[in-house]
Amino acid sequence: MSANGKPSAPFVEVKGVSKWFGPLQVLKEISLEVNEHNVVCLIGASGSGKSTLLRCLNMLERIEEGEILIDGERITHDKVDVNALRRKIGIVFQAYNLFPHMTVLQNVMLAPRKARRVPRDEAEWAARSLLSRIGLEEKADEFPDRLSGGQQQRVAIVRALAMEPKLMLLDEITSALDPQLVSDVLNLVRELATSGMTMILATHEMGFAREVADKVCFLDAGCILEEGTPEQIFRDPKEPRTREFLARVLEAEKLG
Amino acid sequence: MHALHEVLHAFFNLHSYTLAMPDVWAGFQVNLKMMAIAEVLVLVLALAIAVIRGLPGRGAKPLRALAIAYTDFFRGTPIIIVAFFVGFGVPGLQLGYISSRSFTTYGIVTLTLVYTAYVTEVYRAGIESVHASQRAAARSLGLSYAQTMRYVIIPQAVRRVIPPLLNDFVGLQKDTAIVSVIGVAEAASLSQQFSTQNGDFPSYLVAATFFILITIPLARFTDHLVAQRERRERAQAF
Numbered sequence: 001m002s003a004n005g006k007p008s009a010p011f012v013e014v015k016g017v018s019k020w021f022g023p024l025q026v027l028k029e030i031s032l033e034v035n036e037h038n039v040v041c042l043i044g045a046s047g048s049g050k051s052t053l054l055r056c057l058n059m060l061e062r063i064e065e066g067e068i069l070i071d072g073e074r075i076t077h078d079k080v081d082v083n084a085l086r087r088k089i090g091i092v093f094q095a096y097n098l099f100p101h102m103t104v105l106q107n108v109m110l111a112p113r114k115a116r117r118v119p120r121d122e123a124e125w126a127a128r129s130l131l132s133r134i135g136l137e138e139k140a141d142e143f144p145d146r147l148s149g150g151q152q153q154r155v156a157i158v159r160a161l162a163m164e165p166k167l168m169l170l171d172e173i174t175s176a177l178d179p180q181l182v183s184d185v186l187n188l189v190r191e192l193a194t195s196g197m198t199m200i201l202a203t204h205e206m207g208f209a210r211e212v213a214d215k216v217c218f219l220d221a222g223c224i225l226e227e228g229t230p231e232q233i234f235r236d237p238k239e240p241r242t243r244e245f246l247a248r249v250l251e252a253e254k255l256g
Numbered sequence: 257m258h259a260l261h262e263v264l265h266a267f268f269n270l271h272s273y274t275l276a277m278p279d280v281w282a283g284f285q286v287n288l289k290m291m292a293i294a295e296v297l298v299l300v301l302a303l304a305i306a307v308i309r310g311l312p313g314r315g316a317k318p319l320r321a322l323a324i325a326y327t328d329f330f331r332g333t334p335i336i337i338v339a340f341f342v343g344f345g346v347p348g349l350q351l352g353y354i355s356s357r358s359f360t361t362y363g364i365v366t367l368t369l370v371y372t373a374y375v376t377e378v379y380r381a382g383i384e385s386v387h388a389s390q391r392a393a394a395r396s397l398g399l400s401y402a403q404t405m406r407y408v409i410i411p412q413a414v415r416r417v418i419p420p421l422l423n424d425f426v427g428l429q430k431d432t433a434i435v436s437v438i439g440v441a442e443a444a445s446l447s448q449q450f451s452t453q454n455g456d457f458p459s460y461l462v463a464a465t466f467f468i469l470i471t472i473p474l475a476r477f478t479d480h481l482v483a484q485r486e487r488r489e490r491a492q493a494f
Contacts, residue, residue, distance in 0.1 A: 058396055087398035097393035101411050110407060111397035163398060 009072055011036040011198050012057065012167065017066035019052060026052050028222040029066065034167075034215075037196040041209035041230075044219035045245060050202035053219070054169045057200070058089045071166060087115055090160030091169040094176050096152040098144040098159070104131065105140040108159045116163065123162075130158040134188060150181030154188055161192075168192065170201040206249055210234050218242045266456045276450045276459035283446035284466045286360055287432040290442070291470075294367040294432075295425055301368065302375035303414075307405060309376070310383055323376070330373035335434055339366045343438025363435035363442075371428045378420050382413030419485075422478040426471045433467070443467070 010033035019027040027049050034040045042050040055061040057068060059075060059082050067076045075085055098107050108127035112118040118126070131137045134154045136147075144152050153173055160168060170189065174182045186208050193199060193212045203209050209216055210230040217227040218239070226239045237243045308316075309323040330338065343362040347355045386409050394404040436445035443463040450459035 055392075060392055060396060082395075083398050083400050086396055089396075091396045093389065093393065095389060097389045099390065099393070099408055099412075101415065111394075111399055114403050114407060115398035115400075160397070 008036070009069075010034055011038075011071060012200070013069040014053075014057075015067050015069075017053075017056065017063050017068060019056060019061065019063045019065075026222050027056070027063070030222075030224055031066075032217065032224060032227075034198060034200060036198050038214040039193045039197075039199045039201065039212050040215045040217065041213040042200065042202045042217050042219055043204070043206065043209060043233075043245075048219040049222040050219055051171050054091065054171050054200060054202055057167075057169055058086050058091055060091075083115065087111075087163055088165055089167045089169060090163060090165035091171065092153070092156050092160055092173050094172040096144075096149070096156045096176075098152055098156055100144055103141050103143055104136065104147070104155050107144065107155060108162050111159070112162050127158075127162055130162055131155075134158055148181060149177045150184045153177065153181075153185050157185070157188055157192075166198060168197055168199045170199060170203070172202050172204065174203070174205055204249070206234070206246070206253070218245065220245070267458060267461065269456055269458050272454060272456050273458040273462060275454070276447065276462045279450050280443050280447045280459055280462040280466065283441060284443035284463070286440060286442040287429075287466075288470075290360060290364050290367060290432045290435070290440075291429045294364050294371065294428060297364070297368045298371045298375050298428070301372045303379055303410070305372065305376045306379035306383060307410075309380055312401065327373045327376050330370050331377070333370075335366065335370045335431055336437060338370055339363070339435050339438050342366045342369070343435070359435075359438055359440040360442075362438055363432070363440045366435055366438075367428055367431060370431075371424060374424050374427075375421060378417050378424060379413065381420075382417035383409055385416055386412045419478050419482045422474055422481070426474055426478075429471055429474070430467060433463075 012032070012034035014030055014032040017027055017030045018025065030049070030053060032040070032053075042053065044050055052061060056063050057070070059080075063076055067074055069075070070085070071088065073085075074080075098104075099110070102110065105124065105127055108130060109120075109123045112123045112126065113120060128137060128140060131140055134157075136151060136155065139147060139151065139155075144155070147155065153176075157170075157173070173189075174185050177185065182205070186205065189199070189201070189208075190212055201209070201213075213230045215227060216230050216233040217224045218233060218237070218241075219225065220241050226233065226237060226242050233242065234246065237246060305323045305326060308319050309327075311319060339362075342365050343359060346357075346362065346365075349355050390408055390412065391404055394408040395401075399407070432442060433444035436442050443466055447459040447463040451457050
């Protein structure tokens with residue numbers, strides 16, 4: 001319920017979305033709602049469709065069936081302005097994907113300057129203040145390969161934030177990091193969650209999902225098999241597949 | 257012993273070598289001019305064609321086909337045939353301005369046509385070598401296709417292809433001698449003239465010297481760039 005008493009529409013609505021890679025159906029009639037300022041975590045084994053779902057949300061992948069609404073706007077028709085849509089949605093990838101030929105500062109400034117036409121001075125000021133927020137202001141003029149994985153991933157996050165997105169999609173952003181570098185990145189995501197950023201995370205960090213998520217979805221073979229509050233999913237999963245998955249992850253964490 | 261002396265004298269006569277120098281140098285300046293202009297044109301045109309070849313979507317299909325036809329034709333045709341086409345064919349068309357250019361201009365056009373086809377392939381390999389995730393990152397930030405190419409893909413591609421590109425330029429620089437067949441008065445043809453007049457061959461050696469003096473530094477520079485990149489990539493692996 002919003003302030004004026006009317007039920008507010010969810011910020012993201014996914015309705016019956018299916019997608020195929022050739023003969024392989026990777027998403028099966030997925031439906032999902034994400035409210036503004038909420039954090040939704042997608043969990044599930046590799047290949048369960050988490051990443052593909054995220055990539056469909058900013059149209060890096062096309063869907064064959066169903067529809068997606070973001071901020072009340074249907075994005076799954078041919079005439080949608082994908083560039084305008086993507087300016088509202090930040091995505092961060094597992095492999096950081098910083099631009100290696102640009103300095104950290106240039107990485108952060110590029111999209112605001114070119115896609116939003118922010119004047120150089122203003123873009124630079126904004127980029128530097130974002131970098132100082134993550135404690136990397138002295139790295140502004142370094143190239144990405146001089147930074148650790150954790151630092152690169154934090155730069156990738158602020159690069160997305162520099163576009164002032166209304167929604168952030170985080171695709172297993174800690175999976176490529178050494179364990180000791182994970183916490184810096186998670187702290188930044190936690191901070192974003194606290195500040196009210198709407199986020200959808202695909203993650204293998206169960207402890208973190210439990211802590212920050214408003215809703216957890218368990219994906220299995222392209223379906224959302226079960227969704228609920230973190231309490232419900234982690235304490236009392238209904239589906240045997242969910243139980244099995246969580247047991248396996250916990251086992252792995254103990255061994256790690 | 258006598259014969260060897262004759263041979264040495266015919267090829268390595270210092271006096272004759274010095275005598276041929278001014279003529280051949282005058283010709284080599286034409287080669288230098290053709291190299292410089294053709295290389296700039298090739299750099300720009302090849303990039304344009306490489307980008308056209310990579311354009312997405314069904315609408316761009318005719319353009320892509322045209323780009324492919326261009327590279328196929330000019331990579332498959334011997335440069336001397338292209339030189340005949342341009343140098344003899346175009347003036348024969350009697351198309352006013354186009355048909356009344358100098359031999360040097362037709363030489364530059366020949367070199368540009370042929371080497372643009374080679375360098376297009378070099379650029380294309382470079383563009384394709386940039387990982388798809390870079391494109392995804394740029395597009396997901398809201399950059400358009402053109403902006404993604406301009407700021408993210410092409411700068412990385414060009415850096416990677418500089419060594420093979422310079423390699424093609426060594427070829428181009430040497431091939432400035434081939435267009436003498438259409439009557440360009442450049443180093444090779446002038447050295448031949450001098451040789452005929454003088455009855456010996458050191459003038460060829462003069463021409464060779466000039467070409468070597470310009471291509472060897474370029475080849476070494478290319479080696480240097482390759483070595484530098486290997487070092488950097490090895491450093492990154494750790």
